[in-house]
Amino acid sequence: MTKTESLLKKYNNKPNYIIQILQDIQEEHNYLPKEVLHEVSRGLHIPLSKVYSIATFYNIFSLKPRGKHLITVCVGTACHVRGAQSIVNEFERRLGIKSKENTPDMEYTLDSVNCLGCCAIGPVVVSDGKFHGGFKTKDVEKLLGEKH
Ligand code: FES
Incomplete structure (x- = not known):
């Protein structure tokens, strides 16, 4: 079987x-x-x-291979005006990949979406299903550090 x-x-x-x-x-x-x-x-x-x-x-499912840790940055309007793009840039810089890509060791997948429906707490980053509101560029290092 x-x-x-x-x-x-x-x-x-x-x-x-x-x-x-x-x-x-x-x-x-x-x-x-x-x-x-x-x-x-x-x-x-x-x-x-x-x-x-x-x-x-259901967008919880993926038909494409994904890394062990999924990080999703909201880049919808409300998050965008509060600096979401610089958060994406910082994740890209630290992980050495672009949004929608996996790290070569398949540890991380970086994704971006247009609205997670919780604009009031933006900018929002979801890491392995956990929502982080009021996210700042400097929080990227801390979040990635917690994964190791
Ligand atoms: S725009 Fe980011 S949660 Fe709505």
Whole structure:
């Protein structure tokens, strides 16, 4: 039995658990590998297109390989006017990558989004699911330091 098959078995191969199943897969791989989505489709007896439509609908899921730590900087208008771009620049400089890229050791993925829906506490940075409001450029070093 493959790893995916045992995972599906844990959820009794029930399509209603697809979100949890995809979450488990992403937790293991940090993204949703194509071949695993094929197995999910076969195992749950639902069309691959349906699996993909769920995987792309929720932005917690990624179809592209991601690093162990995901850092998302909000660059929406409210965060932008409070200096979000210089925060992005500082992450890029310290990690040696551009936004939307992974570090070569796959430790970090840097991402940016247009609004996280909490403009009042901007600029906002989300690091491994944790929201940091009132983020400043000087906080970049501290946040990266905590990951090591
Ligand atoms: S613009 Fe950044 S949270 Fe809305």
